[in-house]
Amino acid sequence: MTELSHLSTMKFLSRVVPKLLVASSAVKAASIALRNNDGFFSEFIAALNENNLTTLADSYEKIAETKEGGQVIDFLENKGELTLLAPENRAFDDNSIINPDVLLYNTVQGNIDKDFRTTDHYFVRRRSRQSRDVVETAQQFPPSNSLRKRTESSQDFQVQVIDQFVTDSGRKRTNDRLILIDRAVGNAKVIRRFNFKQIVVLIIDTVLTLLAKVSDLLYKPLIKSAPNGLVKFRGALQKAGLLDTVDTQGGRITLFAPVDDEFCDIEKFSKDELSSFLKNHFFFGKIVYSPLFTSVRKATAKSGKQLELSYENDIHYVRCGKDKAVVLRSDVISSNGVVHVIDRPLKCD
Numbered sequence: 001m002t003e004l005s006h007l008s009t010m011k012f013l014s015r016v017v018p019k020l021l022v023a024s025s026a027v028k029a030a031s032i033a034l035r036n037n038d039g040f041f042s043e044f045i046a047a048l049n050e051n052n053l054t055t056l057a058d059s060y061e062k063i064a065e066t067k068e069g070g071q072v073i074d075f076l077e078n079k080g081e082l083t084l085l086a087p088e089n090r091a092f093d094d095n096s097i098i099n100p101d102v103l104l105y106n107t108v109q110g111n112i113d114k115d116f117r118t119t120d121h122y123f124v125r126r127r128s129r130q131s132r133d134v135v136e137t138a139q140q141f142p143p144s145n146s147l148r149k150r151t152e153s154s155q156d157f158q159v160q161v162i163d164q165f166v167t168d169s170g171r172k173r174t175n176d177r178l179i180l181i182d183r184a185v186g187n188a189k190v191i192r193r194f195n196f197k198q199i200v201v202l203i204i205d206t207v208l209t210l211l212a213k214v215s216d217l218l219y220k221p222l223i224k225s226a227p228n229g230l231v232k233f234r235g236a237l238q239k240a241g242l243l244d245t246v247d248t249q250g251g252r253i254t255l256f257a258p259v260d261d262e263f264c265d266i267e268k269f270s271k272d273e274l275s276s277f278l279k280n281h282f283f284f285g286k287i288v289y290s291p292l293f294t295s296v297r298k299a300t301a302k303s304g305k306q307l308e309l310s311y312e313n314d315i316h317y318v319r320c321g322k323d324k325a326v327v328l329r330s331d332v333i334s335s336n337g338v339v340h341v342i343d344r345p346l347k348c349d
Contacts, residue, residue, distance in 0.1 A: 038073075040073075040076075040077045040197075041060075041064065041073055041077075043196075043197075044060070044073075044076065044196060045057050045060060045061060047194070047196045047201075048060070048086070048201075051192075051194055051201070051203070052088070052089060053086050053087075053088065053089065053203065054089060055087075055089045055092045055096065056086055056087060056089075056098070058097065059096075059097045059098040059103065060072070060073070060103070062097055063097075063098075063099070063100050063103065066100070068100035068101075069100050071100070071104075072100050072103045072104055072107070072138070075104065075107060075138045076107065076199065079109070079138070080109075080198065081110060081111040081114070081198050081199075081200075082107055082108060082109060082110070082111070082138075082198065082199045082200070083108040083109075083110060083111060083112045083116075083135075083199070083200045083201075083202060084106060084107055084108070084199050084200070084201045084202065085106040085107075085108065085160070085181060085188070085202055085204050085208060086106070086201050086202065086203050086204065087106075087188075087203075087204055087205075087206060087207045087208070088191065088192075088203050088204070088205060091204070091205055091206050091207045092207055096207065098207070101139060101210060102208065102209065102210060104137065104138040104139035104140075105137050105138070105139040105158055105160070105208065105210060105211075106137070106208055107137055107138035107139075108135050108136075108137050108138075108160050108162070109135060109136050109137065109138065109157070110135060111198075111200055112133075112162070112164075112179075112200055112202070113200060115131075115133070116133055116135050123135075123289050123291040123292055124291050125290060125291040125311075129165060129166050129167075130163065130164065130165050130166070131163070131164045131166075132161065132162070132163050132164075132290065132291060132331070133161070133162045133163075133164070133291075134159050134160075134161050134162075134289040134290075134291055134331060135159060135160055135162060136155075136157035136158070136159050137157055137158050137159060137160055138157070139157065139158040140156055140157050140158070141155075141156055141157065141158065141252070141336070155252060155286065155287055158211065158333070159289070159333055160181060160182075160333075161181070161182035161289075161331045161333060162179065162180070162181055162182070163179070163180045163181075163182060163187075164177050164178070164179050164180075165177065165178040165179075165180075178190075179202065181204060181206075181208065182331065182333075183206075183208070184212060184217055184220050184222065184332055184333075185220050185221060185222070186206075187206075188204040188205060188206035188208060189204065189205050189206075190202045190203065190204055191203055191204065191205050210335070211333055211334055211335040212334060212335060213247045213248075213334060213335050213336070214246045214247050214253065214255060214334045214335075214336070214337075214339060215234065215237070215243045215246070215247050217332055217334055217339055218230045218231075218233060218234035218237075218257060218339075219231075219234065222257075222329055222332055222339070222341050223259070223328055223329050223341055225259065225261070226259055226260060226341075230257045230258070230259060230260060230341070231260055232260045232263040232266075233257050233258055233260070233263060233281075233345075236263075236266050236274060236278055237278060239266065239271075239274065240271060240274045240275040240278050241271075241275070242275065242278055242279075246282060247336070248336065251284050251285070251336070252284060252285060252286065252287045252336060252337050253282055253283070253284055253287070253334070253336055253337035253338075254282060254283055254286070254287055254288045254299070254337055254338055254340075255281060255282040255334075255337065255338070255339045255340070256281045256282065256307075256318050256325065256327075256339075256340050256341075256342045256346065257281065257339050257340070257341050257342065258281070258325070258341075258342050258343070258344055258345040258346075259328065259341065259342070259343060259344075262343060262344040262345065263345055264345055264347070276303050277303075277345075277347065279301060279302035279303035280301050280302075280303045280305050280307075280320055280345075280346040280347070280348045281301070281345070281346055282301065282302055283299050283300060283301050283302055283307070284302065286299070287337045287338050288309065288338070289330075289331050289338055290311075290316050290327070290330035290331050290340070292309075293309040293310060293311045293316050294310075294311050296309060297309055297310065301320070301346075301348075303348070305320050305321070305346075305348040306320065307319070307320050307346075308320070315327070316330055316340070318340070318342060318346070320346040320347075320348040321346075321347070321348040321349045322347075322349050323344065323345070323346050323347055323348060323349065325342035325343055325344045325345075325346060326342065326343045326344075327340045327341065327342055328341045328342060328343050329341040
């Protein structure tokens, strides 16, 4: 290229590039302005601020400028009746911003005041004064950073577990119900509420986080009698080379995790025997939450053994051969399924 040609090219670029940058900035600004001037979104932000949810409102405003945030707002506006879990200001750390995946996970499909019957995405167990709803959210499997194609098929959404306790007065007044959002450790409590258009907003005292892997859950104090977690069962899975399997390799999982106190001596097993024994405790495919025990009565474990599920006198059971285990805690939700804590291992003899 001659020096003259080079100078001509540089002059051309010096004129064109700034114009392109200005045009690009204008397009971006227009898209942001369009979102910020959207009637639904501006009214939604105003409602959050009026109810002293200013930190949460700031999160929505920040993510609304992104593609992922636009999907969050579109779901709120266009997916029918919803129940939104909204952390109060003091639940946040300083300057905390909730990312889009968490906001989707806080958006529950259906109306809690209508027992979530406004959606097909719920599983429920009701007793006279207590109910448990396992309800699908707006966050789909897998998390949004995965490359797998998404579909809106059965069990394609992550779930929240919502427990309601009804007083005598609460039978007539929804505000008198105690509502807890079940977490792996502890609960989030609903402290206030309000309605915005088709959305019931439940103000909670805790910021909810995304779900953990099975291997991480087994380290947590899932029940009071196991403050260090289910260490023996986790160690056995690791020794058998099954930790990655239950975390990521097998898809949707239902896993029954025995407590340490009753866990058997695994040293007597060969690696193949240990693997076969541990595979009695989980299966892939359908996620069976506790409200489904009365309808999904049988399942085939990864070992090939038959599991029988039941709900009798307010107690959940899983049976394999002669072993009948009590579910000490149900519905610990993992990133790829559910964990039920049981009182003994399943030898399936």
